[in-house]
Amino acid sequence: MRDLIKMVVVLTVICACSALVLSFANQATREQREYQVLKYVKEPSIKAVLTGYDNDPIKDRVTLKMGTDKKGKPIRKNIFPAKKGGKVIALAYGSAATGYHGLIEVMVGIDINGKITGVSIMTHTETPGLGARVVEPAFTGQFKGLVLSDALKVKKDGGKIDSVSGATFSSRGVVTAVRQALESFSKIKKEVIS
Amino acid sequence: MSVAREFTKGLWDEIPPFRLVLGLCPTLAVTTAAQNGMGMGLATTFVLLGSNVLISLLRNVIPKKVRIAAYIVVIASFVVIVELSMQAYFYPLYKVLGIFIPLIVVNCIILGRAEAFASKNKLLPSIADGLGIGLGFTLSLTFLGAVRELIGAGTLFGRYVMWESFEPLSIMVKAPGAFVCLGLILCLMNWIGAMQKRRQG
Numbered sequence: 236m237r238d239l240i241k242m243v244v245v246l247t248v249i250c251a252c253s254a255l256v257l258s259f260a261n262q263a264t265r266e267q268r269e270y271q272v273l274k275y276v277k278e279p280s281i282k283a284v285l286t287g288y289d290n291d292p293i294k295d296r297v298t299l300k301m302g303t304d305k306k307g308k309p310i311r312k313n314i315f316p317a318k319k320g321g322k323v324i325a326l327a328y329g330s331a332a333t334g335y336h337g338l339i340e341v342m343v344g345i346d347i348n349g350k351i352t353g354v355s356i357m358t359h360t361e362t363p364g365l366g367a368r369v370v371e372p373a374f375t376g377q378f379k380g381l382v383l384s385d386a387l388k389v390k391k392d393g394g395k396i397d398s399v400s401g402a403t404f405s406s407r408g409v410v411t412a413v414r415q416a417l418e419s420f421s422k423i424k425k426e427v428i429s
Numbered sequence: 430m431s432v433a434r435e436f437t438k439g440l441w442d443e444i445p446p447f448r449l450v451l452g453l454c455p456t457l458a459v460t461t462a463a464q465n466g467m468g469m470g471l472a473t474t475f476v477l478l479g480s481n482v483l484i485s486l487l488r489n490v491i492p493k494k495v496r497i498a499a500y501i502v503v504i505a506s507f508v509v510i511v512e513l514s515m516q517a518y519f520y521p522l523y524k525v526l527g528i529f530i531p532l533i534v535v536n537c538i539i540l541g542r543a544e545a546f547a548s549k550n551k552l553l554p555s556i557a558d559g560l561g562i563g564l565g566f567t568l569s570l571t572f573l574g575a576v577r578e579l580i581g582a583g584t585l586f587g588r589y590v591m592w593e594s595f596e597p598l599s600i601m602v603k604a605p606g607a608f609v610c611l612g613l614i615l616c617l618m619n620w621i622g623a624m625q626k627r628r629q630g
Contacts, residue, residue, distance in 0.1 A: 242495045249487075249499050253506040260510050267517035275520050 270294070273313070277342070277357070281315050281327050284344030284353030288317035288324060297427050301419070314427055317344070323428060325352050330416035334359060334408030335366045341409060343378075343416040347424070354378040354413055359405075366405030374399050374406070378413055387414040432557045439561030445538050446569045446611070447618050452538040455529050456570060457607040463586050466574030468522045470567025472511045472530060474560070477539050479507040481559035484547040491548075500543045501534070508533045538566065577601045577610055 273293045281292050292315035300309040317325040325346040331338045337360040344352040356370040368374065377396050381387065388394025389406050398406030443449055446456040455473070460466040483503050484491075491499045512530045515523040523530065533539065542562055547555040578584055581601030583591035591597075600606045 238492065238494075242492045245491060246495050246499060246502075249491075249502050253502050257506055257509050260513050264513045264517040268513065271517060271520040275524070 277313075277315070277329075280342035280355040280357050281344075283355040284342050285315075285317040285325055285327050286352065288319055290316075290318040292317055292327065299423065299426055314423055316427055323347060326420070326423065326427060328416065328423065329357065330412040332408045332412035332415065334361050334369075335402065335404035336360050336362065339369070339405070339408045339412060341412045341416070343413055345417065345420050349382050349417070349420055351378045351381050351413070351417070354409070356409065361402070361405045366399070366402040368399045368402060369405050369409050371399075374409070383414075383417045383420070387417065432553055435554045435557040436561040439558070439563070439565040440568070441565075443562065444565040444569055445562055446566065446573075447615060449538075450615075451541060452536050452566065453611075454532065455536065456573065457604070457611065459526055459529050460570055460574040460577055460607060461581075461602045462578045462584075463571050463575035465522070465525050466570030466572075467567060468519070469526055469529060470563070470570040472515065472526075473533055473536060473539070474563025474567055475511055476504060476507040476533050477542060477563045477566075478556065478559040479510075480504045480539055480543055481547040481555040482552065484543045485550060485552050485555035488548045496548065497540075497544075500540060500548075504539055504543070505534050538562065573607075573610060573614065576614075577606055581606060 270293060273296070278293060285292065295316055295318065297314045297316065299312050299314060301312045302310055304310050312328060315327040316323045317327065325344055327342055327344040329340055329342055331340045333339070339359040339361065340357040342355045342357050344354070346352050354375045356375065359367065359369070361367045361369065374397075381395070386394040387396070387410055389396050389398040389403060389410055391398065391403060392407070394410070396406065396410050439445070441448075445451050446453060452473075455469050459469045480500070480503050484500060487499070487503075508531060511533070512523075515526075515530060542558060546558045550558070575585060578586075579590070580598050581603075582599075583589055583595050583597045598606075601610065
């Protein structure tokens with residue numbers, strides 16, 4: 236009986252100590268880990284859509300609560316501001332829309348006047364060789380310089396964007412994601428700058 | 430045995446992957462480049478040292494019947510610490526090593542040292558044992574990684590060192606290359622061992 240109690244007590248104490256140490260380690264490294272993930276996953280796309288800044292957009296990121304999801308939890312969105320001499324010159328943030336097959340996530344860079352500085356596709360599951368060609372600069376480059384009042388649609392729907400041949404749905408997905416990003420720009424700009 | 434002897438035995442006589450032929454899973458899987466092998470080795474050394482110290486200190490407290498469970502909790506805690514800090518400070522390496530960092534928990538070198546050494550010895554010899562075996566493991570993985578990287582890609586620690594017309598033998602950085610390379614090293618080690626024995630008569 237004494238043996239049994241000793242076993243239970245010793246194991247419980249060891250596990251409790253371990254949990255304590257690990258929760259502390261988790262707390263201590265959380266911020267740095269989040270930064271690293273953003274740096275290695277998002278930085279390439281941020282660099283592709285923003286130019287002429289002298290800050291670290293990931294370090295200066297602003298997290299906004301944008302509406303709620305189906306369960307009523309607030310959706311958090313990371314906004315990456317590009318600054319020059321301490322002044323915000325452009326913002327970059329993610330946006331997503333359905334393509335031919337699943338979600339297409341894009342990073343959109345928009346300057347302070349609401350003009351697109353660049354578009355980069357972060358993740359997609361489009362058909363290789365066909366829909367997947369939306370990642371090519373020949374397609375994404377078309378968005379540069381456009382504003383919300385421009386016809387942000389593919390040519391088939393009466394807009395300005397040449398879709399990738401044979402991949403209208405994928406192209407529409409990208410265009411929709413970019414348009415949604417532009418539509419929320421004025422609201423985001425107000426929140427970030429204030 | 431003296432403390433110094435406990436340390437040096439891990440570097441040749443009981444060098445883990447080549448002499449004890451333990452811990453082969455990471456040895457074969459992550460040694461595609463010298464740097465990856467070194468990272469894996471250092472992570473394992475940290476866990477080994479930590480678990481040896483704690484288990485040696487707790488050796489009179491832990492009841493015999495639940496010792497394995499207690500050891501695993503200690504080892505797993507150190508592995509999680511390594512994983513978290515690697516993710517926070519060495520993200521590219523963390524990405525390359527991937528699943529093999531959490532798998533350090535089941536690396537039999539670590540549980541083996543805890544069971545066979547730290548649970549029966551005082552703190553100082555246990556530290557020496559952990560450091561020696563860990564360093565031996567790190568050196569082995571770095572060496573294996575360097576050989577594979579050199580022949581398979583012509584680089585060493587990411588820098589190109591071979592002559593210009595060198596044709597990399599890309600099988601060496603793939604899975605079969607790991608087996609071939611490990612086999613040749615084992616053969617060489619045994620041959621050296623046999624030579625030494627013969628000289629001693």
